[in-house]
Amino acid sequence: MAAHGMIMVINRAVSEAENLKELIEFMDAPTVRTATPGEWRERVGECRLDAVFVGADLSEGEVRAVVGDVAELDPNIPIVMLHEGEESV
Numbered sequence: 001m002a003a004h005g006m007i008m009v010i011n012r013a014v015s016e017a018e019n020l021k022e023l024i025e026f027m028d029a030p031t032v033r034t035a036t037p038g039e040w041r042e043r044v045g046e047c048r049l050d051a052v053f054v055g056a057d058l059s060e061g062e063v064r065a066v067v068g069d070v071a072e073l074d075p076n077i078p079i080v081m082l083h084e085g086e087e088s089v
Contacts, residue, residue: 005048006031010040010066011055020053020082037062041069051078 007029011017017034024032035043037058052070054063063081070077 004031005050006033006044007051007053008032008040008044008049009034009053009055010037010058011053012036012057013055016055016057020055024053037066040066049073049077051080053080053082056082056084 007024009017009020009024009032011020011034014034021032021034031047033043040052049070052066054066058066067079070079
């Protein structure tokens with residue numbers, strides 16, 4: 001994998017994902033991308049995944065799939081689970 005890392009925000013609602021992305025970037029995170037549950041692996045590409053934020057709007061099945069897939073990549077990648085009302089400021 002490439003040397004630079006990225007933070008992935010996975011959410012079905014694009015506007016909520018973009019809001020969270022902007023907040024993370026404000027804290028000087030160099031690379032933050034957003035994706036839906038079905039496309040996040042392609043959006044990671046060859047980058048190293050530093051952390052994953054999982055949106056509150058994912059179904060239980062989508063959450064399980066994302067968490068399982070992230071664990072397959074690297075079980076040490078931090079996963080932040082958002083709950084309703086936490087993703088906006």
